[in-house]
Every structure is written in C-alpha cells, then in structure tokens.
Amino acid sequence: xxxxxxxxxxxxxxxxxxxxxxxxxxxxxxxxxxxxxxxxxxxxxxxxxxxxxxxxxxxxxxxxxxxxxxxxxxxxxxxxxxxxxxxxxxxxxxxxxxxxxxxxxxxxxxxxxxxxxxxxxxxxxxxxxxxxxxxxxxxxxxxxxxxxxxxxxxxxxxxxxxxxxxxxxxxxxxxxxxxxxxxxxxxxxxxxxxxxxxxxxxxxxxxxxxxxxxxxxxxxxxxxxxxxxxxxxxxxxxxxxxxxxxxxxxxxxxxxxxxxxxxxxxxxxxxxxxxxxxxxxxxxxxxxxx
Amino acid sequence: xxxxxxxxxxxxxxxxxxxxxxxxxxxxxxxxxxxxxxxxxxxxxxxxxxxxxxxxxxxxxxxxxxxxxxxxxxxxxxxxxxxxxxxxxxxxxxxxxxxxxxxxxxxxxxxxxxxxxxxxxxxxxxxxxxxxxxxxxxxxxxxxxxxxxxxxxxxxxxxxxxxxxxxxxxxxxxxxxxxxxxxxxxxxxxxxxxxxxxxxxxxxxxxxxxxxxxxxxxxxxxxxxxxxxxxxxxxxxxxxxxxxxxxxxxxxxxxxxxxxxxxxxxxxxxxxxxxxxxxxxxxxxxxxxx
Numbered sequence: 248x249x250x251x252x253x254x255x256x257x258x259x260x261x262x263x264x265x266x267x268x269x270x271x272x273x274x275x276x277x278x279x280x281x282x283x284x285x286x287x288x289x290x291x292x293x294x295x296x297x298x299x300x301x302x303x304x305x306x307x308x309x310x311x312x313x314x315x316x317x318x319x320x321x322x323x324x325x326x327x328x329x330x331x332x333x334x335x336x337x338x339x340x341x342x343x344x345x346x347x348x349x350x351x352x353x354x355x356x357x358x359x360x361x362x363x364x365x366x367x368x369x370x371x372x373x374x375x376x377x378x379x380x381x382x383x384x385x386x387x388x389x390x391x392x393x394x395x396x397x398x399x400x401x402x403x404x405x406x407x408x409x410x411x412x413x414x415x416x417x418x419x420x421x422x423x424x425x426x427x428x429x430x431x432x433x434x435x436x437x438x439x440x441x442x443x444x445x446x447x448x449x450x451x452x453x454x455x456x457x458x459x460x461x462x463x464x465x466x467x468x469x470x471x472x473x474x475x476x477x478x479x480x481x482x483x484x485x486x487x488x489x490x491x492x493x494x495x496x497x498x499x500x501x502x503x504x505x506x507x508x509x510x511x512x513x514x515x516x517x518x519x520x521x522x523x524x525x526x527x528x529x530x531x532x533x534x535x536x537x
Numbered sequence: 538x539x540x541x542x543x544x545x546x547x548x549x550x551x552x553x554x555x556x557x558x559x560x561x562x563x564x565x566x567x568x569x570x571x572x573x574x575x576x577x578x579x580x581x582x583x584x585x586x587x588x589x590x591x592x593x594x595x596x597x598x599x600x601x602x603x604x605x606x607x608x609x610x611x612x613x614x615x616x617x618x619x620x621x622x623x624x625x626x627x628x629x630x631x632x633x634x635x636x637x638x639x640x641x642x643x644x645x646x647x648x649x650x651x652x653x654x655x656x657x658x659x660x661x662x663x664x665x666x667x668x669x670x671x672x673x674x675x676x677x678x679x680x681x682x683x684x685x686x687x688x689x690x691x692x693x694x695x696x697x698x699x700x701x702x703x704x705x706x707x708x709x710x711x712x713x714x715x716x717x718x719x720x721x722x723x724x725x726x727x728x729x730x731x732x733x734x735x736x737x738x739x740x741x742x743x744x745x746x747x748x749x750x751x752x753x754x755x756x757x758x759x760x761x762x763x764x765x766x767x768x769x770x771x772x773x774x775x776x777x778x779x780x781x782x783x784x785x786x787x788x789x790x791x792x793x794x795x796x797x798x799x800x801x802x803x804x805x806x807x808x809x810x811x812x813x814x815x816x817x818x819x820x821x822x823x824x825x826x827x
Binding site (some may be wrong): 256269273280281284285288309310388451455456459482483503506507 | 561563567568571575576578597600643731745746749772773793796797
C-alpha cells in the first residue's frame with residue numbers, strides 16, 4: 248500500500264494497482280495478470296482502477312530484479328538522470344512508470360497507488376504506508392482491519408517513498424476500492440509500527456554471514472524483543488543476545504530478499520495512533536455491476 | 538539425504554556432505570560453508586566426512602541454477618555426453634562432482650552422500666531416499682526420528698537418482714555421522730511416502746496459471762487429500778476440487794521452485810514399512826574430540 252503525505256478533499260478519479268514490482272513476488276503478479284484479463288472486476292462507479300505489471304523482465308525470469316531493485320529506483324536522482332544506453336533496465340522502467348502514472352508530484356499524476364508485495368517473513372497481511380501524516384490511508388488501514396478484509400497489522404515506514412525510491416507517486420491519498428462506498432470513518436486508534444533501524448547478520452571478517460536468526464526469534468515478527476533476548480545463533484551453536492537498551496518490535500525477520508541488503512530484521516517502534524478527525528467520504532454512486 | 542539401492546557390509550571410509558546444489562537454498566549452503574571453515578566439527582574416528590558446495594556460481598547469484606537444474610543433471614546422458622563449450626555450466630559442474638566423489642557406480646566412489654536442501658513447502662525436516670530397497674538409510678531415518686534429531690517424516694521418492702539425475706552416487710549406504718556410534722537398529726516400522734505423480738496448476742489456454750493452491754490445502758503437506766477436497770481456487774474465487782478416486786497425501790505443496798516445473802504438488806502414497814532385520818553396526822571407536 249502506497250500513498251503520500253498530502254491530504255485533500257477533491258474527488259479522486261484514477262487509482263493504479265501494480266503487481267510484480269519485484270518479479271518473484273507472485274501474489275501481486277497473478278492478481279495483476281488476473282485483473283488485466285478481467286478488468287470488470289476492478290470497475291467502480293466513480294473512479295477508474297488500472298492494473299499493471301511493474302517489472303515484466305524480472306517477472307519473466309521470476310527474480311526480484313534484473314539490473315537493480317526497481318523499488319529503490321523511484322528517486323529523483325534516477326528519475327531525472329540523463330538517458331544512457333548502459334542504464335540498468337529498472338532505471339528505464341522506473342521512468343516509464345513515472346511517466347505513465349505520474350510524474351510524481353505533478354497535477355496529472357494518478358490519485359492513489361497500491362503496490363502489491365510478498366515477504367518471506369511471518370508478517371501476515373501487512374499494510375505499508377510511507378507517512379503517518381497521510382490521514383486517509385491510516386483510516387483506510389483501520390477500516391480494512393475493522394471490516395476484517397485483512398487480519399493484519401499496519402506498519403509505518405520511517406522513510407518516504409521519495410527518499411528511498413519506492414513506487415508511490417507524490418499524489419493525494421484516496422479511499423481503497425475495497426472499502427464500502429460511503430463509509431464513515433470513525434475516530435480511530437490503531438496499532439502501528441515504525442522502522443527505526445535495521446540489524447545485519449553477524450559476519451566473519453571476510454564478510455560472510457557467521458550466524459543465523461535464532462530459532463526463538465524466527466517467525467516472531469511484531470512481537471517484543473527485549474534486551475538480552477537471543478537473536479542469532481552461530482553455526483557452532485552459540486547464542487548471540489540483543490544488546491539494545493529498550494524493547495523493540497522486529498519485522499522482516501529473515502526476509503530472503505534482504506540478505507543482499509544486509510538486513511536480518513528491521514527494528515521497529517510500536518505506536519498507538521489516535522486521530523479525532525472524522526472523515527466522511529463523498530457519498531458515491533453504487534458501483535456498476537455490469 | 539541420498540543413497541543407493543545396493544547393500545553391503547564392508548566398513549565405510551568416505552562420506553560427502555553437500556550444500557548449495559540449489560544456489561538459493563541457504564541452510565545447506567551456510568552449513569557447508571561453516572564446515573569448510575571448521576572441518577573439525579565433521580571429524581569422526583573411523584571415516585572421513587568431506588563438505589562441499591554443489592553449485593558455486595548459482596550460490597554466488599543466489600539462484601536455483603544458472604543454466605539448468607544441477608539436481609536433474611546427474612544422469613548418464615549428461616555425465617557421458619561429449620564435451621562442448623556451449624554446455625550449460627551445470628553439466629560441466631555435474632561432471633566435476635561425479636569425477637571428484639564418484640564416478641557413480643565405480644569402486645572409487647564415496648561411500649555415502651548427504652545433499653542438503655530447502656523447500657518453501659510446509660514439510661518440516663524431511664529425509665528423502667531414492668529407494669526403499671536401501672535398508673540402511675531406512676534404518677537411519679527411523680533412528681533419526683527415534684533419537685529426535687528431527688521431528689520429521691521420511692519420504693520415499695519413486696524415481697532413482699540415476700533416472701531423474703539427482704546428486705546421489707551409485708554407492709552403498711552407510712550410517713549417518715549423526716547417529717550414535719555402535720547404534721543397534723531394532724526392527725523398524727516407519728511411516729513413509731512415495732511419489733506417484735505430480736499435479737500441475739490449472740491454466741488458461743495460453744499456458745498462464747489460472748488458479749492458486751486453495752487456502753485449505755496450503756501447508757497441509759503429508760495430510761490426506763480425499764476425492765472432492767478443494768485443491769485450487771481461481772483468482773475469481775471459484776473452487777476446484779480433487780477429482781481422483783482415492784485418498785492421496787500431497788507434498789511440495791506450492792513449492793516456489795516447482796512453478797517452472799509445472800508442479801503444484803506431488804501426489805504421494807502413504808506406506809508403513811516394516812523390516813524384521815536387525816542391523817548391528819561395527820562397534821566403532823569413539824569420535825576424536827580434538
């Protein structure tokens with residue numbers, strides 16, 4: 248789930264849903280392909296939903312990326328760099344996506360974008376937004392949880408899409424097509440997690456990993472990690488303990504795609520977000536059922 | 538776990554343990570790397586254990602293989618084909634491995650080989666042997682279960698390594714270095730599964746997958762699948778039922794690496810193996826603890 252910090256009240260008209268930003272994350276790929284075959288399933292009365300495949304070459308090869316991680320390539324630096332034939336495919340593709348659904352921050356950009364991912368970590372269904380200043384996505388998360396579309400958790404990233412270069416456009420947030428039309432969002436209180444840092448694996452001097460995620464930590468995403476808890480186990484069997492001085496909440500524990508990024512897990516803070524605003528959506532016409 | 542059908546009583550002297558036959562299956566890769574750094578951990582009193590990495594180029598790229606699946610390349614056809622520069626890397630590598638630890642079926646071949654793999658299916662720790670005629674590996678499986686080294690299941694493949702081209706050498710089975718020295722194997726009764734076929738995903742006429750593993754089947758490896766049970770769910774939500782006429786036991790359900798092989802799950806029969814032989818191992822000297 249992607250959005251941006253700005254808030255607005257004008258009606259939205261265009262939503263994009265992408266799968267395969269990472270070419271080996273199958274749920275979004277097959278959903279996007281399904282919607283491309285069956286576009287009526289995404290039709291709504293008051294706005295258009297456009298599915299697309301993020302990284303077709305990586306999907307073809309069933310790999311995360313072919314040149315560089317597309318979801319780290321939507322930065323101003325890459326989007327505005329001079330064209331050159333030796334650029335990785337994903338730089339070219341990021342520009343295409345930005346031209347088609349953006350450009351980021353421009354008036355002609357799509358109003359909202361969902362980007363569908365998988366993780367090998369035990370994180371359940373997870374909604375990732377890029378700023379807690381985005382009120383409506385936060386309400387949406389709460390509504391999705393409330394309506395039991397997901398038994399999931401909300402997760403706040405500390406970095407904006409712009410800084411890290413993930414897919415979201417710099418465009419205002421709007422209501423998910425999943426939500427019942429005319430939903431009144433009550434004041435909400437929502438459990439959320441915010442990335443504060445990342446933990447690498449222990450390594451030998453030559454850089455090779457020397458320990459694995461401790462069996463007691465594996466699959467314990469979003470549960471408290473206290474100082475002194477075992478977090479790694481060397482291949483000889485010794486325990487390595489968490490040396491922080493506060494309780495944190497890890498996520499992306501042992502995510503397979505993050506070995507290359509030197510991340511054994513993300514360190515997170517737990518927050519309870521409360522907002523007293525009530526947001527009434529425009530009462531929309533019923534969706535066409537044709 | 539790999540072995541061969543022949544049985545013998547002469548002492549064994551050389552065991553090989555490989556990781557990274559598939560370059561993205563990390564457990565065996567890190568174990569083999571660990572043992573290469575710490576060879577004393579594999580030292581035993583009466584036989585030598587040699588760790589090695591199966592597919593270094595695939596490990597480097599963290600992919601299953603770079604040219605073709607190495608674990609389908611140990612066939613006589615590939616091992617004996619004419620040398621040519623345009624051969625996939627894995628054909629060259631299979632020959633190297635066969636020359637170093639085999640050749641298959643020859644007198645100088647290693648006595649036993651473990652090949653360490655991962656699966657994305659919910660199969661627990663799983664011992665795969667290539668023939669139920671291999672008595673000692675069967676006993677070993679039972680002993681491993683009995684000694685609780687694994688909370689696993691035994692799984693019998695219907696194909697021999699030679700036919701499918703997986704790694705095992707054509708050499709006699711011997712006792713695992715994991716088993717206590719001098720273990721007396723009692724007559725055993727062991728639950729085992731034997732592959733009888735494979736089930737592909739439902740597909741559109743153009744070959745694209747049209748349904749996913751049904752949520753009720755996901756993670757239910759080794760549990761009974763009865764005629765009429767839901768096995769797939771189309772992306773529009775329709776259920777597809779199992780149309781067989783007998784109960785089977787699926788495994789490798791939704792294994793990520795088998796999408797390319799057009800396998801949604803392996804169909805298996807459940808067997809109770811019973812053998813009244815008692816096999817007494819040579820009483821071996823205690824392992825050196827240096």
